[in-house]
Amino acid sequence: MKKAVDMELCDGCGNNEILTQRDGNEFCEDCLEVVELLANKPELIKRLCKLSGLKLAKETELDDQKVQPRELPDVLDAVRYRTRDREQNTWYVSISEMEGDPVEIFASTAFDRDHHLQSRISNLTTITRLISLILRHIYLDEVLTLDKTLKQLRRSSRQKNDLPDMLSSVLSNYRKEELELDGPKKDEQ
Numbered sequence: 547m548k549k550a551v552d553m554e555l556c557d558g559c560g561n562n563e564i565l566t567q568r569d570g571n572e573f574c575e576d577c578l579e580v581v582e583l584l585a586n587k588p589e590l591i592k593r594l595c596k597l598s599g600l601k602l603a604k605e606t607e608l609d610d611q612k613v614q615p616r617e618l619p620d621v622l623d624a625v626r627y628r629t630r631d632r633e634q635n636t637w638y639v640s641i642s643e644m645e646g647d648p649v650e651i652f653a654s655t656a657f658d659r660d661h662h663l664q665s666r667i668s669n670l671t672t673i674t675r676l677i678s679l680i681l682r683h684i685y686l687d688e689v690l691t692l693d694k695t696l697k698q699l700r701r702s703s704r705q706k707n708d709l710p711d712m713l714s715s716v717l718s719n720y721r722k723e724e725l726e727l728d729g730p731k732k733d734e735q
């Protein structure tokens with residue numbers, strides 16, 4: 547586990563705090579304690595739920611057969627491909643692999659300082675971040691959440707009101723915690 551140096555949204559509670567990485571997720575201190583308890587003492591959690599009359603949601607039931615997500619290491623093998631777009635710009639696509647499975651994708655060009663390419667690069671960053679998120683879900687069993695998607699969109703944005711910023715702003719309206727606090731949207735009343 548390693549500490550993040552900046553404050554971002556916790557994948558568990560959605561609070562803006564200093565995070566710790568665990569199993570491909572980033573958790574605040576409180577959520578990390580709960581995750582550790584779930585991982586290390588599943589029988590205690592089951593017993594406490596039973597005693598308190600609480601039931602675990604079907605997708606969160608503690609099952610000894612459940613596959614644990616694999617942690618993404620700091621160093622990965624990668625394969626780089628050189629390709630050209632329809633305007634004959636040269637692009638480099640790198641696929642990071644874990645045990646032969648693709649878990650991240652990156653793309654870059656030698657012309658990334660060209661102002662005409664800036665919006666395309668921002669969109670490309672968005673695409674590769676979201677594809678990497680999906681690959682980690684498929685091959686590492688990392689849980690996909692709206693907050694993780696929003697985090698990748700925010701990290702992709704290069705300036706206010708670019709496509710990733712606009713997508714993030716619109717999708718933020720669907721965060722369940724905010725909907726519960728603010729009440730239903732006008733068109734839902």
